[in-house]
Amino acid sequence: MAAPSKRGAASREPSERTGKRALLSWALFDWATQPFYTLVVTFLFAPYFVNGFMADPAQGSSLWAYATGIAELIAAGLAPVLGAIADAGHPRKPWIAGFSVLLVVGLSGLWLAVPGQIELMPVVLLAFGLATIGAELATVFTNAMMPSLVSNHRLGTLSGFGWALGYVGGLVSLALIASLVVADPSTGKTLLGLHPIVPLDPATREGDRLVGPFSAVWYLVFVLPLFLFTPDRPSKPLERRAVTASLTQLARSVRDLVHHHGQVALFLVARMLYADGLGAVFAFGGIYAATVFGWGAAELGLFGIILTIAGTFGAALGGLFDDRSGSKAVIVWTLCLFIAAALGVLSVDRDHVLFMLPVDAKVPGSAPFSSTGEQVYLAFAILIG
Known part of the structure:
Protein backbone atom coordinates (compact mmCIF):
# COMPACT_ATOMS: atom_id res chain seq x y z
CA MET A 1 0.00 0.00 0.00
CA ALA A 2 1.29 3.42 -0.90
CA ALA A 3 1.73 5.41 2.29
CA PRO A 4 0.00 8.78 2.25
CA SER A 5 2.35 11.70 1.76
CA LYS A 6 2.11 15.16 3.26
CA ARG A 7 2.30 17.23 0.11
CA GLY A 8 1.96 20.98 -0.37
CA ALA A 9 -0.49 23.45 1.04
CA ALA A 10 -4.09 23.67 -0.05
CA SER A 11 -5.67 26.81 -1.39
CA ARG A 12 -7.97 27.09 1.59
CA GLU A 13 -7.46 26.56 5.29
CA PRO A 14 -8.66 23.15 6.50
CA SER A 15 -11.87 23.31 8.44
CA GLU A 16 -11.70 22.06 11.99
CA ARG A 17 -15.33 21.07 11.44
CA THR A 18 -14.51 18.53 8.72
CA GLY A 19 -16.83 15.75 9.78
CA LYS A 20 -15.84 12.25 10.80
CA ARG A 21 -17.83 10.86 7.89
CA ALA A 22 -15.76 12.90 5.44
CA LEU A 23 -12.48 11.77 7.01
CA LEU A 24 -13.56 8.12 7.14
CA SER A 25 -14.63 8.35 3.49
CA TRP A 26 -11.18 9.69 2.59
CA ALA A 27 -9.46 6.90 4.53
CA LEU A 28 -11.60 4.29 2.77
CA PHE A 29 -9.60 4.99 -0.38
CA ASP A 30 -6.75 2.97 1.15
CA TRP A 31 -9.20 0.21 2.06
CA ALA A 32 -10.47 0.30 -1.54
CA THR A 33 -7.08 0.11 -3.26
CA GLN A 34 -5.32 -2.36 -0.97
CA PRO A 35 -6.69 -5.58 -2.61
CA PHE A 36 -4.80 -4.56 -5.75
CA TYR A 37 -1.52 -4.60 -3.83
CA THR A 38 -2.34 -7.60 -1.62
CA LEU A 39 -4.19 -9.92 -3.99
CA VAL A 40 -2.81 -8.95 -7.40
CA VAL A 41 0.72 -7.66 -6.86
CA THR A 42 1.84 -9.85 -3.97
CA PHE A 43 0.06 -13.03 -2.99
CA LEU A 44 -2.33 -14.46 -5.59
CA PHE A 45 -2.39 -13.16 -9.16
CA ALA A 46 1.33 -12.50 -9.64
CA PRO A 47 2.31 -16.08 -8.63
CA TYR A 48 -0.47 -17.41 -10.86
CA PHE A 49 0.76 -15.37 -13.83
CA VAL A 50 4.30 -16.69 -13.41
CA ASN A 51 3.53 -20.33 -12.61
CA GLY A 52 0.05 -20.90 -14.04
CA PHE A 53 -0.54 -18.64 -17.01
CA MET A 54 3.01 -18.70 -18.36
CA ALA A 55 4.50 -22.02 -19.43
CA ASP A 56 8.03 -20.98 -18.38
CA PRO A 57 8.19 -19.57 -14.81
CA ALA A 58 11.55 -17.91 -15.47
CA GLN A 59 10.17 -16.06 -18.47
CA GLY A 60 7.03 -15.23 -16.50
CA SER A 61 9.07 -13.71 -13.67
CA SER A 62 11.07 -11.59 -16.10
CA LEU A 63 8.00 -10.32 -17.93
CA TRP A 64 6.22 -9.51 -14.68
CA ALA A 65 9.28 -7.64 -13.42
CA TYR A 66 9.55 -5.64 -16.65
CA ALA A 67 5.85 -4.76 -16.59
CA THR A 68 6.08 -3.68 -12.96
CA GLY A 69 9.20 -1.60 -13.57
CA ILE A 70 7.85 0.17 -16.66
CA ALA A 71 4.53 0.99 -15.00
CA GLU A 72 6.23 2.30 -11.87
CA LEU A 73 8.63 4.43 -13.94
CA ILE A 74 5.72 5.97 -15.85
CA ALA A 75 3.92 6.70 -12.59
CA ALA A 76 7.07 8.15 -11.02
CA GLY A 77 7.68 10.38 -14.04
CA LEU A 78 4.13 11.73 -14.06
CA ALA A 79 3.76 12.12 -10.29
CA PRO A 80 5.65 15.45 -9.94
CA VAL A 81 3.67 17.07 -12.75
CA LEU A 82 0.38 15.76 -11.42
CA GLY A 83 1.39 16.76 -7.91
CA ALA A 84 1.88 20.31 -9.17
CA ILE A 85 -1.57 20.20 -10.76
CA ALA A 86 -3.04 18.87 -7.52
CA ASP A 87 -1.50 21.79 -5.62
CA ALA A 88 -2.49 24.42 -8.21
CA GLY A 89 -6.06 24.87 -7.01
CA HIS A 90 -7.95 22.53 -9.33
CA PRO A 91 -10.47 20.02 -7.90
CA ARG A 92 -8.91 16.62 -7.23
CA LYS A 93 -11.91 14.32 -7.59
CA PRO A 94 -12.09 14.46 -11.43
CA TRP A 95 -8.47 13.30 -11.56
CA ILE A 96 -9.13 10.56 -9.02
CA ALA A 97 -12.10 9.44 -11.11
CA GLY A 98 -10.01 9.35 -14.28
CA PHE A 99 -7.25 7.25 -12.76
CA SER A 100 -9.87 5.07 -11.08
CA VAL A 101 -11.12 4.18 -14.55
CA LEU A 102 -7.60 3.02 -15.47
CA LEU A 103 -7.41 0.95 -12.28
CA VAL A 104 -10.81 -0.70 -12.75
CA VAL A 105 -10.30 -1.41 -16.47
CA GLY A 106 -6.84 -2.84 -15.79
CA LEU A 107 -8.03 -5.07 -12.95
CA SER A 108 -10.94 -6.34 -15.03
CA GLY A 109 -8.57 -7.23 -17.86
CA LEU A 110 -6.68 -9.70 -15.66
CA TRP A 111 -9.59 -12.11 -16.16
CA LEU A 112 -8.21 -12.73 -19.68
CA ALA A 113 -5.19 -14.65 -18.33
CA VAL A 114 -6.55 -18.07 -19.34
CA PRO A 115 -3.95 -20.86 -19.04
CA GLY A 116 -2.52 -21.81 -22.41
CA GLN A 117 -3.72 -18.68 -24.23
CA ILE A 118 -0.26 -17.17 -24.35
CA GLU A 119 -1.27 -14.85 -27.19
CA LEU A 120 -3.13 -12.80 -24.56
CA MET A 121 0.02 -12.23 -22.53
CA PRO A 122 0.64 -8.67 -23.88
CA VAL A 123 -2.96 -7.73 -23.11
CA VAL A 124 -2.71 -9.09 -19.56
CA LEU A 125 0.55 -7.25 -18.90
CA LEU A 126 -0.93 -4.05 -20.36
CA ALA A 127 -3.93 -4.45 -18.06
CA PHE A 128 -1.64 -4.89 -15.06
CA GLY A 129 0.35 -1.82 -16.10
CA LEU A 130 -2.79 0.30 -16.43
CA ALA A 131 -3.96 -0.85 -12.99
CA THR A 132 -0.58 0.02 -11.47
CA ILE A 133 -0.49 3.49 -13.02
CA GLY A 134 -4.11 4.13 -12.06
CA ALA A 135 -3.60 3.13 -8.43
CA GLU A 136 -0.37 5.09 -7.98
CA LEU A 137 -1.57 8.30 -9.63
CA ALA A 138 -4.99 8.30 -8.00
CA THR A 139 -3.08 8.17 -4.72
CA VAL A 140 -1.23 11.37 -5.67
CA PHE A 141 -4.53 13.26 -5.68
CA THR A 142 -6.02 11.65 -2.58
CA ASN A 143 -2.80 12.50 -0.72
CA ALA A 144 -3.09 16.09 -1.93
CA MET A 145 -6.53 16.36 -0.33
CA MET A 146 -5.16 15.87 3.18
CA PRO A 147 -4.11 19.47 4.02
CA SER A 148 -7.59 20.73 3.09
CA LEU A 149 -9.25 18.18 5.37
CA VAL A 150 -7.31 18.56 8.63
CA SER A 151 -4.87 21.01 10.17
CA ASN A 152 -1.13 20.36 10.02
CA HIS A 153 -0.87 18.85 13.48
CA ARG A 154 -3.46 16.21 12.54
CA LEU A 155 -1.94 15.15 9.21
CA GLY A 156 0.00 12.30 10.79
CA THR A 157 -3.08 10.98 12.56
CA LEU A 158 -5.16 11.01 9.38
CA SER A 159 -2.33 9.46 7.35
CA GLY A 160 -1.81 6.70 9.90
CA PHE A 161 -5.52 5.98 10.10
CA GLY A 162 -5.74 5.57 6.33
CA TRP A 163 -2.67 3.32 6.30
CA ALA A 164 -4.06 1.13 9.08
CA LEU A 165 -7.46 0.89 7.42
CA GLY A 166 -5.82 -0.18 4.18
CA TYR A 167 -3.83 -2.86 6.00
CA VAL A 168 -7.02 -4.27 7.49
CA GLY A 169 -8.74 -4.09 4.10
CA GLY A 170 -5.97 -6.14 2.54
CA LEU A 171 -6.26 -8.78 5.25
CA VAL A 172 -10.06 -8.98 5.00
CA SER A 173 -10.07 -9.22 1.20
CA LEU A 174 -7.33 -11.86 1.22
CA ALA A 175 -9.10 -13.94 3.87
CA LEU A 176 -12.39 -13.76 1.97
CA ILE A 177 -11.08 -14.70 -1.44
CA ALA A 178 -8.64 -17.38 -0.21
CA SER A 179 -11.25 -19.00 2.02
CA LEU A 180 -14.32 -18.76 -0.18
CA VAL A 181 -13.37 -18.18 -3.82
CA VAL A 182 -9.93 -19.38 -5.01
CA ALA A 183 -9.65 -23.18 -5.16
CA ASP A 184 -6.67 -25.51 -5.46
CA PRO A 185 -6.71 -26.90 -9.04
CA SER A 186 -5.89 -30.41 -7.78
CA THR A 187 -8.70 -30.60 -5.20
CA GLY A 188 -11.21 -27.96 -6.22
CA LYS A 189 -11.33 -26.82 -2.58
CA THR A 190 -10.53 -23.46 -0.99
CA LEU A 191 -8.25 -22.75 1.96
CA LEU A 192 -11.06 -23.81 4.33
CA GLY A 193 -11.63 -27.05 2.42
CA LEU A 194 -14.86 -25.72 0.91
CA HIS A 195 -16.11 -25.56 -2.63
CA PRO A 196 -16.01 -21.98 -3.96
CA ILE A 197 -19.16 -20.00 -3.18
CA VAL A 198 -19.44 -19.16 -6.88
CA PRO A 199 -19.23 -21.87 -9.57
CA LEU A 200 -15.69 -21.64 -10.93
CA ASP A 201 -13.65 -23.97 -13.09
CA PRO A 202 -10.37 -24.92 -11.35
CA ALA A 203 -8.99 -26.33 -14.61
CA THR A 204 -9.02 -22.89 -16.25
CA ARG A 205 -7.96 -21.22 -12.97
CA GLU A 206 -11.04 -19.05 -12.87
CA GLY A 207 -10.54 -18.49 -9.14
CA ASP A 208 -7.08 -16.99 -9.66
CA ARG A 209 -8.28 -14.93 -12.61
CA LEU A 210 -11.28 -13.65 -10.65
CA VAL A 211 -8.87 -11.85 -8.30
CA GLY A 212 -8.68 -8.95 -10.77
CA PRO A 213 -12.43 -8.36 -11.25
CA PHE A 214 -13.01 -8.96 -7.52
CA SER A 215 -10.50 -6.22 -6.70
CA ALA A 216 -12.16 -3.93 -9.25
CA VAL A 217 -15.61 -4.38 -7.70
CA TRP A 218 -14.17 -3.97 -4.20
CA TYR A 219 -12.56 -0.70 -5.30
CA LEU A 220 -15.72 0.66 -6.90
CA VAL A 221 -17.81 -0.07 -3.81
CA PHE A 222 -15.44 1.37 -1.23
CA VAL A 223 -14.12 4.39 -3.15
CA LEU A 224 -17.66 5.70 -3.65
CA PRO A 225 -17.87 7.38 -0.19
CA LEU A 226 -14.83 9.51 -1.11
CA PHE A 227 -16.75 11.02 -4.01
CA LEU A 228 -19.98 11.39 -2.05
CA PHE A 229 -18.90 12.66 1.36
CA THR A 230 -15.34 14.05 1.28
CA PRO A 231 -15.22 17.76 0.35
CA ASP A 232 -13.19 18.90 -2.63
CA ARG A 233 -12.11 22.30 -3.92
CA PRO A 234 -14.71 24.33 -5.84
CA SER A 235 -14.60 23.70 -9.57
CA LYS A 236 -12.64 26.23 -11.59
CA PRO A 237 -10.59 26.18 -14.80
CA LEU A 238 -7.12 24.71 -14.56
CA GLU A 239 -4.77 27.63 -15.15
CA ARG A 240 -1.53 26.92 -16.95
CA ARG A 241 0.12 29.73 -15.01
CA ALA A 242 -0.68 28.08 -11.67
CA VAL A 243 0.69 24.72 -12.81
CA THR A 244 3.86 26.37 -14.14
CA ALA A 245 4.36 28.18 -10.85
CA SER A 246 3.97 24.91 -8.92
CA LEU A 247 6.49 23.12 -11.15
CA THR A 248 8.93 26.03 -10.83
CA GLN A 249 8.64 25.88 -7.07
CA LEU A 250 9.25 22.12 -7.17
CA ALA A 251 12.42 22.58 -9.25
CA ARG A 252 13.60 25.34 -6.91
CA SER A 253 13.02 23.12 -3.88
CA VAL A 254 15.01 20.27 -5.43
CA ARG A 255 17.94 22.56 -6.25
CA ASP A 256 17.89 24.02 -2.76
CA LEU A 257 17.80 20.54 -1.27
CA VAL A 258 20.81 19.37 -3.28
CA HIS A 259 22.95 22.48 -2.76
CA HIS A 260 22.13 23.41 0.82
Whole structure:
Protein backbone atom coordinates (compact mmCIF):
# COMPACT_ATOMS: atom_id res chain seq x y z
CA MET A 1 0.00 0.00 0.00
CA ALA A 2 1.29 3.42 -0.90
CA ALA A 3 1.73 5.41 2.29
CA PRO A 4 0.00 8.78 2.25
CA SER A 5 2.35 11.70 1.76
CA LYS A 6 2.11 15.16 3.26
CA ARG A 7 2.30 17.23 0.11
CA GLY A 8 1.96 20.98 -0.37
CA ALA A 9 -0.49 23.45 1.04
CA ALA A 10 -4.09 23.67 -0.05
CA SER A 11 -5.67 26.81 -1.39
CA ARG A 12 -7.97 27.09 1.59
CA GLU A 13 -7.46 26.56 5.29
CA PRO A 14 -8.66 23.15 6.50
CA SER A 15 -11.87 23.31 8.44
CA GLU A 16 -11.70 22.06 11.99
CA ARG A 17 -15.33 21.07 11.44
CA THR A 18 -14.51 18.53 8.72
CA GLY A 19 -16.83 15.75 9.78
CA LYS A 20 -15.84 12.25 10.80
CA ARG A 21 -17.83 10.86 7.89
CA ALA A 22 -15.76 12.90 5.44
CA LEU A 23 -12.48 11.77 7.01
CA LEU A 24 -13.56 8.12 7.14
CA SER A 25 -14.63 8.35 3.49
CA TRP A 26 -11.18 9.69 2.59
CA ALA A 27 -9.46 6.90 4.53
CA LEU A 28 -11.60 4.29 2.77
CA PHE A 29 -9.60 4.99 -0.38
CA ASP A 30 -6.75 2.97 1.15
CA TRP A 31 -9.20 0.21 2.06
CA ALA A 32 -10.47 0.30 -1.54
CA THR A 33 -7.08 0.11 -3.26
CA GLN A 34 -5.32 -2.36 -0.97
CA PRO A 35 -6.69 -5.58 -2.61
CA PHE A 36 -4.80 -4.56 -5.75
CA TYR A 37 -1.52 -4.60 -3.83
CA THR A 38 -2.34 -7.60 -1.62
CA LEU A 39 -4.19 -9.92 -3.99
CA VAL A 40 -2.81 -8.95 -7.40
CA VAL A 41 0.72 -7.66 -6.86
CA THR A 42 1.84 -9.85 -3.97
CA PHE A 43 0.06 -13.03 -2.99
CA LEU A 44 -2.33 -14.46 -5.59
CA PHE A 45 -2.39 -13.16 -9.16
CA ALA A 46 1.33 -12.50 -9.64
CA PRO A 47 2.31 -16.08 -8.63
CA TYR A 48 -0.47 -17.41 -10.86
CA PHE A 49 0.76 -15.37 -13.83
CA VAL A 50 4.30 -16.69 -13.41
CA ASN A 51 3.53 -20.33 -12.61
CA GLY A 52 0.05 -20.90 -14.04
CA PHE A 53 -0.54 -18.64 -17.01
CA MET A 54 3.01 -18.70 -18.36
CA ALA A 55 4.50 -22.02 -19.43
CA ASP A 56 8.03 -20.98 -18.38
CA PRO A 57 8.19 -19.57 -14.81
CA ALA A 58 11.55 -17.91 -15.47
CA GLN A 59 10.17 -16.06 -18.47
CA GLY A 60 7.03 -15.23 -16.50
CA SER A 61 9.07 -13.71 -13.67
CA SER A 62 11.07 -11.59 -16.10
CA LEU A 63 8.00 -10.32 -17.93
CA TRP A 64 6.22 -9.51 -14.68
CA ALA A 65 9.28 -7.64 -13.42
CA TYR A 66 9.55 -5.64 -16.65
CA ALA A 67 5.85 -4.76 -16.59
CA THR A 68 6.08 -3.68 -12.96
CA GLY A 69 9.20 -1.60 -13.57
CA ILE A 70 7.85 0.17 -16.66
CA ALA A 71 4.53 0.99 -15.00
CA GLU A 72 6.23 2.30 -11.87
CA LEU A 73 8.63 4.43 -13.94
CA ILE A 74 5.72 5.97 -15.85
CA ALA A 75 3.92 6.70 -12.59
CA ALA A 76 7.07 8.15 -11.02
CA GLY A 77 7.68 10.38 -14.04
CA LEU A 78 4.13 11.73 -14.06
CA ALA A 79 3.76 12.12 -10.29
CA PRO A 80 5.65 15.45 -9.94
CA VAL A 81 3.67 17.07 -12.75
CA LEU A 82 0.38 15.76 -11.42
CA GLY A 83 1.39 16.76 -7.91
CA ALA A 84 1.88 20.31 -9.17
CA ILE A 85 -1.57 20.20 -10.76
CA ALA A 86 -3.04 18.87 -7.52
CA ASP A 87 -1.50 21.79 -5.62
CA ALA A 88 -2.49 24.42 -8.21
CA GLY A 89 -6.06 24.87 -7.01
CA HIS A 90 -7.95 22.53 -9.33
CA PRO A 91 -10.47 20.02 -7.90
CA ARG A 92 -8.91 16.62 -7.23
CA LYS A 93 -11.91 14.32 -7.59
CA PRO A 94 -12.09 14.46 -11.43
CA TRP A 95 -8.47 13.30 -11.56
CA ILE A 96 -9.13 10.56 -9.02
CA ALA A 97 -12.10 9.44 -11.11
CA GLY A 98 -10.01 9.35 -14.28
CA PHE A 99 -7.25 7.25 -12.76
CA SER A 100 -9.87 5.07 -11.08
CA VAL A 101 -11.12 4.18 -14.55
CA LEU A 102 -7.60 3.02 -15.47
CA LEU A 103 -7.41 0.95 -12.28
CA VAL A 104 -10.81 -0.70 -12.75
CA VAL A 105 -10.30 -1.41 -16.47
CA GLY A 106 -6.84 -2.84 -15.79
CA LEU A 107 -8.03 -5.07 -12.95
CA SER A 108 -10.94 -6.34 -15.03
CA GLY A 109 -8.57 -7.23 -17.86
CA LEU A 110 -6.68 -9.70 -15.66
CA TRP A 111 -9.59 -12.11 -16.16
CA LEU A 112 -8.21 -12.73 -19.68
CA ALA A 113 -5.19 -14.65 -18.33
CA VAL A 114 -6.55 -18.07 -19.34
CA PRO A 115 -3.95 -20.86 -19.04
CA GLY A 116 -2.52 -21.81 -22.41
CA GLN A 117 -3.72 -18.68 -24.23
CA ILE A 118 -0.26 -17.17 -24.35
CA GLU A 119 -1.27 -14.85 -27.19
CA LEU A 120 -3.13 -12.80 -24.56
CA MET A 121 0.02 -12.23 -22.53
CA PRO A 122 0.64 -8.67 -23.88
CA VAL A 123 -2.96 -7.73 -23.11
CA VAL A 124 -2.71 -9.09 -19.56
CA LEU A 125 0.55 -7.25 -18.90
CA LEU A 126 -0.93 -4.05 -20.36
CA ALA A 127 -3.93 -4.45 -18.06
CA PHE A 128 -1.64 -4.89 -15.06
CA GLY A 129 0.35 -1.82 -16.10
CA LEU A 130 -2.79 0.30 -16.43
CA ALA A 131 -3.96 -0.85 -12.99
CA THR A 132 -0.58 0.02 -11.47
CA ILE A 133 -0.49 3.49 -13.02
CA GLY A 134 -4.11 4.13 -12.06
CA ALA A 135 -3.60 3.13 -8.43
CA GLU A 136 -0.37 5.09 -7.98
CA LEU A 137 -1.57 8.30 -9.63
CA ALA A 138 -4.99 8.30 -8.00
CA THR A 139 -3.08 8.17 -4.72
CA VAL A 140 -1.23 11.37 -5.67
CA PHE A 141 -4.53 13.26 -5.68
CA THR A 142 -6.02 11.65 -2.58
CA ASN A 143 -2.80 12.50 -0.72
CA ALA A 144 -3.09 16.09 -1.93
CA MET A 145 -6.53 16.36 -0.33
CA MET A 146 -5.16 15.87 3.18
CA PRO A 147 -4.11 19.47 4.02
CA SER A 148 -7.59 20.73 3.09
CA LEU A 149 -9.25 18.18 5.37
CA VAL A 150 -7.31 18.56 8.63
CA SER A 151 -4.87 21.01 10.17
CA ASN A 152 -1.13 20.36 10.02
CA HIS A 153 -0.87 18.85 13.48
CA ARG A 154 -3.46 16.21 12.54
CA LEU A 155 -1.94 15.15 9.21
CA GLY A 156 0.00 12.30 10.79
CA THR A 157 -3.08 10.98 12.56
CA LEU A 158 -5.16 11.01 9.38
CA SER A 159 -2.33 9.46 7.35
CA GLY A 160 -1.81 6.70 9.90
CA PHE A 161 -5.52 5.98 10.10
CA GLY A 162 -5.74 5.57 6.33
CA TRP A 163 -2.67 3.32 6.30
CA ALA A 164 -4.06 1.13 9.08
CA LEU A 165 -7.46 0.89 7.42
CA GLY A 166 -5.82 -0.18 4.18
CA TYR A 167 -3.83 -2.86 6.00
CA VAL A 168 -7.02 -4.27 7.49
CA GLY A 169 -8.74 -4.09 4.10
CA GLY A 170 -5.97 -6.14 2.54
CA LEU A 171 -6.26 -8.78 5.25
CA VAL A 172 -10.06 -8.98 5.00
CA SER A 173 -10.07 -9.22 1.20
CA LEU A 174 -7.33 -11.86 1.22
CA ALA A 175 -9.10 -13.94 3.87
CA LEU A 176 -12.39 -13.76 1.97
CA ILE A 177 -11.08 -14.70 -1.44
CA ALA A 178 -8.64 -17.38 -0.21
CA SER A 179 -11.25 -19.00 2.02
CA LEU A 180 -14.32 -18.76 -0.18
CA VAL A 181 -13.37 -18.18 -3.82
CA VAL A 182 -9.93 -19.38 -5.01
CA ALA A 183 -9.65 -23.18 -5.16
CA ASP A 184 -6.67 -25.51 -5.46
CA PRO A 185 -6.71 -26.90 -9.04
CA SER A 186 -5.89 -30.41 -7.78
CA THR A 187 -8.70 -30.60 -5.20
CA GLY A 188 -11.21 -27.96 -6.22
CA LYS A 189 -11.33 -26.82 -2.58
CA THR A 190 -10.53 -23.46 -0.99
CA LEU A 191 -8.25 -22.75 1.96
CA LEU A 192 -11.06 -23.81 4.33
CA GLY A 193 -11.63 -27.05 2.42
CA LEU A 194 -14.86 -25.72 0.91
CA HIS A 195 -16.11 -25.56 -2.63
CA PRO A 196 -16.01 -21.98 -3.96
CA ILE A 197 -19.16 -20.00 -3.18
CA VAL A 198 -19.44 -19.16 -6.88
CA PRO A 199 -19.23 -21.87 -9.57
CA LEU A 200 -15.69 -21.64 -10.93
CA ASP A 201 -13.65 -23.97 -13.09
CA PRO A 202 -10.37 -24.92 -11.35
CA ALA A 203 -8.99 -26.33 -14.61
CA THR A 204 -9.02 -22.89 -16.25
CA ARG A 205 -7.96 -21.22 -12.97
CA GLU A 206 -11.04 -19.05 -12.87
CA GLY A 207 -10.54 -18.49 -9.14
CA ASP A 208 -7.08 -16.99 -9.66
CA ARG A 209 -8.28 -14.93 -12.61
CA LEU A 210 -11.28 -13.65 -10.65
CA VAL A 211 -8.87 -11.85 -8.30
CA GLY A 212 -8.68 -8.95 -10.77
CA PRO A 213 -12.43 -8.36 -11.25
CA PHE A 214 -13.01 -8.96 -7.52
CA SER A 215 -10.50 -6.22 -6.70
CA ALA A 216 -12.16 -3.93 -9.25
CA VAL A 217 -15.61 -4.38 -7.70
CA TRP A 218 -14.17 -3.97 -4.20
CA TYR A 219 -12.56 -0.70 -5.30
CA LEU A 220 -15.72 0.66 -6.90
CA VAL A 221 -17.81 -0.07 -3.81
CA PHE A 222 -15.44 1.37 -1.23
CA VAL A 223 -14.12 4.39 -3.15
CA LEU A 224 -17.66 5.70 -3.65
CA PRO A 225 -17.87 7.38 -0.19
CA LEU A 226 -14.83 9.51 -1.11
CA PHE A 227 -16.75 11.02 -4.01
CA LEU A 228 -19.98 11.39 -2.05
CA PHE A 229 -18.90 12.66 1.36
CA THR A 230 -15.34 14.05 1.28
CA PRO A 231 -15.22 17.76 0.35
CA ASP A 232 -13.19 18.90 -2.63
CA ARG A 233 -12.11 22.30 -3.92
CA PRO A 234 -14.71 24.33 -5.84
CA SER A 235 -14.60 23.70 -9.57
CA LYS A 236 -12.64 26.23 -11.59
CA PRO A 237 -10.59 26.18 -14.80
CA LEU A 238 -7.12 24.71 -14.56
CA GLU A 239 -4.77 27.63 -15.15
CA ARG A 240 -1.53 26.92 -16.95
CA ARG A 241 0.12 29.73 -15.01
CA ALA A 242 -0.68 28.08 -11.67
CA VAL A 243 0.69 24.72 -12.81
CA THR A 244 3.86 26.37 -14.14
CA ALA A 245 4.36 28.18 -10.85
CA SER A 246 3.97 24.91 -8.92
CA LEU A 247 6.49 23.12 -11.15
CA THR A 248 8.93 26.03 -10.83
CA GLN A 249 8.64 25.88 -7.07
CA LEU A 250 9.25 22.12 -7.17
CA ALA A 251 12.42 22.58 -9.25
CA ARG A 252 13.60 25.34 -6.91
CA SER A 253 13.02 23.12 -3.88
CA VAL A 254 15.01 20.27 -5.43
CA ARG A 255 17.94 22.56 -6.25
CA ASP A 256 17.89 24.02 -2.76
CA LEU A 257 17.80 20.54 -1.27
CA VAL A 258 20.81 19.37 -3.28
CA HIS A 259 22.95 22.48 -2.76
CA HIS A 260 22.13 23.41 0.82
CA HIS A 261 20.72 20.33 2.52
CA GLY A 262 22.91 17.48 1.33
CA GLN A 263 22.23 15.24 4.32
CA VAL A 264 18.49 15.53 3.79
CA ALA A 265 18.89 14.76 0.08
CA LEU A 266 21.03 11.73 0.92
CA PHE A 267 18.40 10.54 3.38
CA LEU A 268 15.65 10.86 0.76
CA VAL A 269 17.68 8.89 -1.80
CA ALA A 270 18.41 6.19 0.78
CA ARG A 271 14.74 6.13 1.76
CA MET A 272 13.75 5.70 -1.88
CA LEU A 273 16.17 2.80 -2.40
CA TYR A 274 15.07 1.14 0.83
CA ALA A 275 11.37 1.49 0.00
CA ASP A 276 11.86 0.19 -3.56
CA GLY A 277 13.91 -2.75 -2.30
CA LEU A 278 11.31 -3.61 0.29
CA GLY A 279 8.58 -3.35 -2.32
CA ALA A 280 10.47 -5.70 -4.65
CA VAL A 281 10.92 -8.29 -1.90
CA PHE A 282 7.20 -8.15 -1.08
CA ALA A 283 6.17 -8.26 -4.74
CA PHE A 284 8.26 -11.33 -5.55
CA GLY A 285 7.97 -13.18 -2.24
CA GLY A 286 4.86 -15.03 -3.35
CA ILE A 287 6.26 -15.66 -6.83
CA TYR A 288 9.46 -17.15 -5.38
CA ALA A 289 7.55 -19.40 -2.97
CA ALA A 290 5.19 -20.61 -5.68
CA THR A 291 8.13 -21.39 -7.96
CA VAL A 292 10.37 -23.08 -5.38
CA PHE A 293 7.79 -24.95 -3.29
CA GLY A 294 4.95 -25.28 -5.78
CA TRP A 295 2.53 -23.40 -3.55
CA GLY A 296 -0.97 -23.01 -4.86
CA ALA A 297 -3.71 -20.57 -3.97
CA ALA A 298 -4.38 -22.15 -0.56
CA GLU A 299 -0.76 -21.97 0.62
CA LEU A 300 -0.26 -18.50 -0.83
CA GLY A 301 -3.45 -17.24 0.78
CA LEU A 302 -2.44 -18.62 4.17
CA PHE A 303 1.07 -17.22 3.66
CA GLY A 304 -0.38 -13.79 2.97
CA ILE A 305 -2.68 -13.87 6.00
CA ILE A 306 0.20 -14.86 8.30
CA LEU A 307 2.48 -12.11 6.96
CA THR A 308 -0.23 -9.47 7.17
CA ILE A 309 -0.98 -10.30 10.81
CA ALA A 310 2.74 -10.40 11.61
CA GLY A 311 3.21 -7.04 9.90
CA THR A 312 0.46 -5.52 12.02
CA PHE A 313 2.17 -6.60 15.24
CA GLY A 314 5.53 -5.50 13.83
CA ALA A 315 4.20 -2.02 13.09
CA ALA A 316 2.84 -1.69 16.62
CA LEU A 317 6.13 -2.93 18.10
CA GLY A 318 8.08 -0.51 15.92
CA GLY A 319 5.95 2.35 17.19
CA LEU A 320 6.77 1.45 20.80
CA PHE A 321 10.51 1.31 20.06
CA ASP A 322 10.26 4.57 18.13
CA ASP A 323 8.84 6.33 21.18
CA ARG A 324 11.52 4.81 23.42
CA SER A 325 14.67 4.89 21.27
CA GLY A 326 13.97 7.38 18.50
CA SER A 327 13.29 7.03 14.78
CA LYS A 328 16.92 6.77 13.63
CA ALA A 329 17.72 3.84 15.92
CA VAL A 330 14.57 2.02 14.81
CA ILE A 331 15.37 2.59 11.13
CA VAL A 332 18.95 1.33 11.51
CA TRP A 333 17.95 -1.79 13.42
CA THR A 334 15.04 -2.61 11.11
CA LEU A 335 17.27 -2.17 8.07
CA CYS A 336 19.81 -4.59 9.54
CA LEU A 337 17.02 -7.06 10.32
CA PHE A 338 15.55 -6.65 6.85
CA ILE A 339 18.89 -7.28 5.11
CA ALA A 340 19.55 -10.38 7.21
CA ALA A 341 16.03 -11.72 6.62
CA ALA A 342 16.18 -11.00 2.87
CA LEU A 343 19.45 -12.93 2.62
CA GLY A 344 17.79 -15.71 4.60
CA VAL A 345 14.91 -15.85 2.14
CA LEU A 346 17.34 -16.08 -0.78
CA SER A 347 19.23 -18.87 0.99
CA VAL A 348 16.25 -21.24 0.84
CA ASP A 349 15.46 -23.58 -2.03
CA ARG A 350 13.72 -26.95 -2.37
CA ASP A 351 16.31 -28.98 -0.51
CA HIS A 352 18.69 -26.47 1.12
CA VAL A 353 18.51 -23.71 3.73
CA LEU A 354 21.17 -21.10 4.51
CA PHE A 355 22.59 -21.85 1.03
CA MET A 356 24.34 -25.09 1.99
CA LEU A 357 22.49 -27.01 4.71
CA PRO A 358 20.62 -29.94 3.13
CA VAL A 359 17.00 -30.58 4.15
CA ASP A 360 14.28 -32.93 2.97
CA ALA A 361 12.32 -31.58 0.03
CA LYS A 362 8.58 -30.98 0.29
CA VAL A 363 6.55 -34.15 -0.22
CA PRO A 364 3.82 -33.70 -2.86
CA GLY A 365 0.39 -33.58 -1.25
CA SER A 366 1.75 -32.84 2.23
CA ALA A 367 0.28 -30.21 4.55
CA PRO A 368 1.17 -26.54 4.03
CA PHE A 369 4.50 -25.50 5.54
CA SER A 370 5.32 -29.09 6.54
CA SER A 371 8.83 -29.17 5.08
CA THR A 372 11.87 -27.63 6.76
CA GLY A 373 12.54 -25.37 3.79
CA GLU A 374 9.02 -23.95 3.89
CA GLN A 375 9.22 -23.37 7.63
CA VAL A 376 12.54 -21.55 7.37
CA TYR A 377 11.27 -19.48 4.44
CA LEU A 378 8.14 -18.55 6.39
CA ALA A 379 10.20 -17.55 9.44
CA PHE A 380 12.44 -15.23 7.39
CA ALA A 381 9.40 -13.81 5.57
CA ILE A 382 7.73 -12.99 8.89
CA LEU A 383 10.84 -11.05 9.93
CA ILE A 384 10.62 -9.04 6.70
CA GLY A 385 6.89 -8.45 7.17
